[in-house]
Amino acid sequence: MKYEFPHKDIIDPDQFTKKDLETILTITDYVVELQKAKKINHLLSDYLMASLFFESSTRTRLSFETAMLRLGGKVISTVGFQFSSISKGETLYDTMKMIEAYADIAVIRHPVEGSSRIAASAIDIPIINAGDGAGHHPTQALLDLYTIYKEKKSIDNLRIAFIGDLKFSRTIHSLVKLLTHYNVEIVFISPVDLAIPEMYRKELKKKNIEFEETEDLKAFWDCDVAYVTRIQEERFVDREEYERLKNSYVVNKAMVLASKKNTMIMHPLPRVNELSTDVDSLPNAVYFKQAKYGVDVRMALLILCLQVELPDL
Ligand code: CP
Numbered sequence: 001m002k003y004e005f006p007h008k009d010i011i012d013p014d015q016f017t018k019k020d021l022e023t024i025l026t027i028t029d030y031v032v033e034l035q036k037a038k039k040i041n042h043l044l045s046d047y048l049m050a051s052l053f054f055e056s057s058t059r060t061r062l063s064f065e066t067a068m069l070r071l072g073g074k075v076i077s078t079v080g081f082q083f084s085s086i087s088k089g090e091t092l093y094d095t096m097k098m099i100e101a102y103a104d105i106a107v108i109r110h111p112v113e114g115s116s117r118i119a120a121s122a123i124d125i126p127i128i129n130a131g132d133g134a135g136h137h138p139t140q141a142l143l144d145l146y147t148i149y150k151e152k153k154s155i156d157n158l159r160i161a162f163i164g165d166l167k168f169s170r171t172i173h174s175l176v177k178l179l180t181h182y183n184v185e186i187v188f189i190s191p192v193d194l195a196i197p198e199m200y201r202k203e204l205k206k207k208n209i210e211f212e213e214t215e216d217l218k219a220f221w222d223c224d225v226a227y228v229t230r231i232q233e234e235r236f237v238d239r240e241e242y243e244r245l246k247n248s249y250v251v252n253k254a255m256v257l258a259s260k261k262n263t264m265i266m267h268p269l270p271r272v273n274e275l276s277t278d279v280d281s282l283p284n285a286v287y288f289k290q291a292k293y294g295v296d297v298r299m300a301l302l303i304l305c306l307q308v309e310l311p312d313l
Helices: 018-036 059-070 092-102 115-122 138-152 170-179 198-206 217-222 239-245 253-257 287-305
Strands: 048-053 074-079 105-110 127-132 158-163 184-189 210-214 225-228 264-266
Touching (some): 018 138, 018 287, 059 074, 138 170, 138 225, 138 287, 158 170, 170 198, 184 217, 264 287
Parallel strands (some): 158 184
């Protein structure tokens, strides 16, 4: 299987063309087939991945590590500043210089926006941004895109609602950017204080993507997909502001059953109380499946960034 993928690093959703996105979706499908044929177990056996998580994570860290191990690769990791020499004052630049000496590819989550770009500029091995503050989370957006493509069979001609903290949610910021490559309509549902930042409105207008903004949760009832997010507590400077907004919306089973289009419910997880557990049993609740697709997409991304040849099926 031949492919063209002109990126060593994955930093920002803006780096991708529509062709790149199609390549990622196709290669992910292919990797799933290779896995069924038991042909992936040694693909990355010559490679070692550094897993650098300076901010908390369950899914992103474990799914990247799972992806690498399933491909036969090896993993070294550091979790939290307190267990790295950054806590002694070492710079991110020096830290990355060391990682380059140990590993063949690095995945980094860091609380500062732009940190993965700084890390990538310091070293030559591939760097994957696993979330940089309130900036971007491109691999989450790619697995979200893959989920829509798998579950809805096409990304075009869908009406997609984003619900919750649209101001700080990096997964929403990244996915909105990827969706500008498709023919979609977007409905932003949030309190005014957590509205989507102006730069995303401008980009949607520039790309002629129809969108509307509302505070009315019922607006997702005529959407094909509703993407719910938690209020991002860790990004608030003002605690009182968080307390005032934290229960803005709750999507529950009754709300979902009232939708006119059997709306597919997505969530990047973790959830707090914005998505009721009674939704879990509905067939259109796909968020656990969405997280599972994350391993497939991240296997494909590791292969693509390392430019590893894929065997025939
Ligand atoms: N969706 C996501 O990024 O989850 P984690 O914070 O658990 O990695």
